[in-house]
Amino acid sequence: MTTTTLPPTEKTQPVSAPRGAISDRSRAERKLGWLLAGPAFLVMLLVTAYPIGQAIWYSLFSYRLTDPANRSFTGLTNYVVILTDGLWWQAIWVTVLITVVTVAVELVLGFALALVMAKALSAIRPVLRAAILIPYAVITVVSAFAWQFAFDIQSGFVNSWFAWLPGIGADTDWFGGWGTSILVICLAEIWKTTPFISLLLLAGLAQVPEVLQEAAKVDGASWWQRMWRVTIPNMKAAIMVALLFRTLDAFRVFDSIYIMTGGANGTESVSFLAYRQTIARVEIGLGSAVSVLLFLSVVLIAFTFIKGFRIDLAQARGEG
């Protein structure tokens, strides 16, 4: 049973005018809403829409930063180059693999941690929450360095601590092969962002009406049955939002790969490819095209989640 002290959330539908007809009050509220949100909306446009538009524009050119005089319009050539290159598809595969593995593990672990946080004695709850959230407060680059040092063959402790496990010894070079590199990258990502998912799920747990739990208990439902039939269905929106945010985040994985392998052994992600073309090669046109494709992938993921799984973001925020 949860120990939250939330009042039963009996939803009261706001009194609203019939569809189509907007009352004066609604109109005034809507206007006020735009006035309040307008400046922020403008800033958003400035800092997001403009760079996105610029990237799309640049992606149609052959443009090297150190040779701006020879910039030439090439249409969709950059996209053809990328989509016919095996490296792109390998990066997609690596990115999808890291995304699926990390998000799946984080969901299970995050849910468990959310339950622990929700059920913990109120005396230790603040400390527990803070402790669980610490990894999320660590900067990703720092976390990546920490994990790299831990698994490093010279400075790391992992080889000596886990030498009793088959396949691990003093000579295990974790960053020397594809599989082991991906494993460490995934572990670092999971450690770092599980608290984020658990926090979102904790909020979802608190939304489950206590009366339903009580009713299920009275009906003789076991803990497992209450979990599957009451808790999880009632926090579906929170779960989907957590999954959406983390999937979008995981698909853009970069820091851990940059620090741990530098893209060696076929561990390049899509973001890493964009970095290498844009920043290292200073091929702004080609790099922008990779970034645009990454952006489209992220939009596709968001669209699939929101439309495919019918996520109501407003409901997830507790506004429904």
Next chain:
Amino acid sequence: MSVRSKGRSSGGAATRGRRRQLGGAAAAAVLASTLAACGGDSGAANALTWYINPDSGGQAEIAARCSEASGGAYTIETAQLPRESSAQREQLVRRLAANDASIDLISLDPPYIPEFAEAGFLAPVPEDVAERVTEGVVPSAVEGSTWDGEIVAVPFWANTQLLWYKQSVAEAAGLDMTQPVTWDQLVQAAQEQDTQLAAQGIRAEALTVWLNALIESAGGSVITETAEDPENIELGLAEDPGTRAAEVMNLVGTSGVVGPAFSTAGEDANVQAFEDGEASFMVNWPFVYGRALSAVEAGTLDQSVVDDYGWTIYPRVNPDDPSAPPYGGINLGVGAFSAAPELAYEAAECIVSDENQAYYFVTNGNPASSAAVYDDPEVLEVFPMAPEIRQSLEQAAPRPQTVYYSEVSGALQRSYHPASSVTPGVTGEQAAELIRAVLAGEQLL
């Protein structure tokens, strides 16, 4: 979110008001500091900013010395670049492409000099300055400062790799280290003595350095004919010297004489293995000696380990051909958008004076580009291998000189990593094809 229903009710309007005030003050402070940071030049009108690679404080000290010696004509402030040379280049390219006027002096890794020169990022070197700063300078450093037949940077310090070995092990293996040794001999000796041969197998610039030295030592070049138009660049990777270099790389990578983390081993990891006694032969920069002396001083390394250190010229690929050791170091560029390029060149001449180069060599372990410094008694006392370093610099070969160095190096690293997978006769062809496709804009990197 439902959590909000549990929000604390304490803290009234007064608290919120104070918070708002505090928040406002904090925002104002952040804004003010940000604007100040954007303001750029914070120093005096004659202040020069020198973008330096991280070192042990030597460049900052030289900057202070030259500022003082100028008698107020200029003051040099240093700004530190990232540790990796590729990251240094990335930052400098971005800033200079945006016409950053705050960059007066730049510590530049030589392979990137053609790209900077061609892009117009470097202020032209006045003829008289070019004459003075190349006089008595080792040939590899002059070559590294040249692009398109002109001096475009000021040679500062010149690095090269030596073959470091444990005297006891070399003796036990029966190697005569007074004579040039080959990679084949080293592999055999390491196998017989059950020790490691440390080379840089990591997928990074260090791998390009190794590969280039092997190809040059075999009598070839990565780029046999350079050109501004990428389509006219001719590559020598698939030629005989390239194949021979691939054979050596493959031999080292597969003969069991390298450490378990060879594919991720860089200079630092290798020197660690050498100090620990795991490796008895190692190709590396001279900083390893200064590092060992510091470790002895700090009590973390036994004096007997350093006493066993031996050094000689870089190993040969073919027994009868002299080796072409790697050339590195730092040359000074003057930013094209600097407000005071004349002053910057004046400062650059001071920085690269023999006195300052000797100081930098002795205190930071970075060898001089000026040949005269190698006769300095203090240098010889601290670095007894100075004559070998000078000889190495005389026969060193720079990495491919091209505007597209970053692409060429990146493609080489992708093709030749890990070294154990290198196939003589095949990898060279594949790498050449990859470089051609990348430079033609037909492939990603």
